[in-house]
Amino acid sequence: MDQSTQGLQTTIRPRLLVVAARHGLAQYERDRSLARVLGLPIGQPLPCPGAALTILTRREAELDHARRHHDAAWHPGEHVMVMTALLHEARLGRADPARTVA
Template identity: 50%
Template sequence: MTHPHSALADLRRPRLLVNAARHGLASYRRDRDLRRLIDDALPPERAVPRLMTEEERLEETRRAGDAAYSAMRHIEVLSALIAEARLLPAARV
């Protein structure tokens, strides 16, 4: 199984989207935002896979040019994903 840190490092997303997500880290509040994004306040070990699944769904919607795509939600999910991954223990080598 791939460690979330390496899976996150392997993501290839538009630079503008990633930069916006990094700026969103400053306003990310776990207690407020996580429940809204994935309908549950899970520990980081369980939240990260759920956020990755949601981010993949958003990326597919973006690439398809679907009118239902929300750049704002994508940025929020990416910000949460980065913040939650930072709470995980480092991968063992």
Template identity: 45%
Template sequence: MTKTLNDLNRPGLLVQAAAHGTGQYERRRDLRRMLRVAIPGTARAALEKLLPIEAELEKRRRERATTYSFARHVDILAALLAEARSFRGA
């Protein structure tokens, strides 16, 4: 899991926006909205759900797909950063 997180390489502006978004991140509210399923019990479980969503958004971004949403990508990355911090025990 940590290797997967460390392997993410995204544009600086996208990461900066996501890092800023972690300050407003509220796990219960945001995961329910983002995942549209029951809130995962652990940070690891949340990361396992968020990573494929982020990968699909990154694919759309690179393809310049009309279905790509910068705002959604920032939201998902902010959740990933916050959950990763919790997972690592920081």
């Protein structure tokens, strides 16, 4: 288990946020959803799961900071999308550790 996956297991988030993200996994399509969450231009290749996990972990920490500080710029839907992508990338990395490095 790498450091970012280990950090995921110790992360404390509101139950509703985590449950919503888990439900989002059923309809998550990496090619479409990850590009949108990361803000990648059309046609740009997606990062490997390990790199995506690092980017998503940073982005989720920023969103959580905004949530905890009642920042008006925080959007729950965006936070759920990032958490869903984060959970998917973590599962993808665990399922095929060779794909996490590219």
